Amino acid sequence: AQKITQTQPGMFVQEKEAVTLDCTYDTSDQSYGLFWYKQPSSGEMIFLIYQGSYDEQNATEGRYSLNFQKARKSANLVISASQLGDSAMYFCAMRGGSGTSYGKLTFGQGTILTVHP
Amino acid sequence: DGGITQSPKYLFRKEGQNVTLSCEQNLNHDAMYWYRQDPGQGLRLIYYSQIVNDFQKGDIAEGYSVSREKKESFPLTVTSAQKNPTAFYLCASTLSAMGPAEAFFGQGTRLTVV
Numbered sequence: 001a002q003k004i005t006q007t008q009p010g011m012f013v014q015e016k017e018a019v020t021l022d023c024t025y026d027t028s029d030q031s032y033g034l035f036w037y038k039q040p041s042s043g044e045m046i047f048l049i050y051q052g053s054y055d056e057q058n059a060t061e062g063r064y065s066l067n068f069q070k071a072r073k074s075a076n077l078v079i080s081a082s083q084l085g086d087s088a089m090y091f092c093a094m095r096g097g098s099g100t101s102y103g104k105l106t107f108g109q110g111t112i113l114t115v116h117p
Numbered sequence: 118d119g120g121i122t123q124s125p126k127y128l129f130r131k132e133g134q135n136v137t138l139s140c141e142q143n144l145n146h147d148a149m150y151w152y153r154q155d156p157g158q159g160l161r162l163i164y165y166s167q168i169v170n171d172f173q174k175g176d177i178a179e180g181y182s183v184s185r186e187k188k189e190s191f192p193l194t195v196t197s198a199q200k201n202p203t204a205f206y207l208c209a210s211t212l213s214a215m216g217p218a219e220a221f222f223g224q225g226t227r228l229t230v231v
Contacts, residue, residue, distance in 0.1 A: 006159075031215075033215070033216065033217060035219065035220070037220075043205065043224070043225055044222065044224065045207065045209070045220070045222035047219040047220065047221075050217045050219060052216070052217060091159060091160065093160075093220075095211075095214075095215070097215055102167075102214065102215070103148055103165065103167045103173075103214030103215065104162065104165060104173070104175070105150055105162065105165065105209070105211070105220060106162055106176070107152070107159050107160040107161075107162075108159055109158065109159035110158070110159045112157075
């Protein structure tokens, strides 16, 4: 069975500072994908970044980077230079790549990020 | 424009009634997913389908049913067996069931049992 854990219900950060949102996962698959999504108060889901289990380099997309530590099964999201518009709920997700978890896309509980001016 | 359309946006149901939520995509995506989201909570997987005429149970499938007769359509039926159906329901699709294919989401259906 695959599981995603986000242990930070809420995080606060000052505008222009960096923030790290934690994500750990559990899977017996060798091949899997990790995703981060942003959900503003409007409810829409916005894709931020992807990391494959065989990718050796950490993924980066603009101000977003994924700190992938495979041995520790963690996939933390780092947002640099926070902006007021970054205030939202953030979800970590995993898609299984083999066996009974093939194609199964599972989300964590989410972290509410609040950016202060 | 390509995308995922969920309808209706708001739905009210009387206790004991079945109700079907619509999800249509014109992205030519193979995989489709249904999630339930309760206030302030994460997304819980109800059902998913990687190909037409095939689907798998997610983590909270009890009280729900789906069909995948066409590639572009993945309707979700909330049956009377679902004890607490009031929630926000999100449908998603991905180009394939593996690799970096990101999920595209619909705008959601908010179901309220009255």
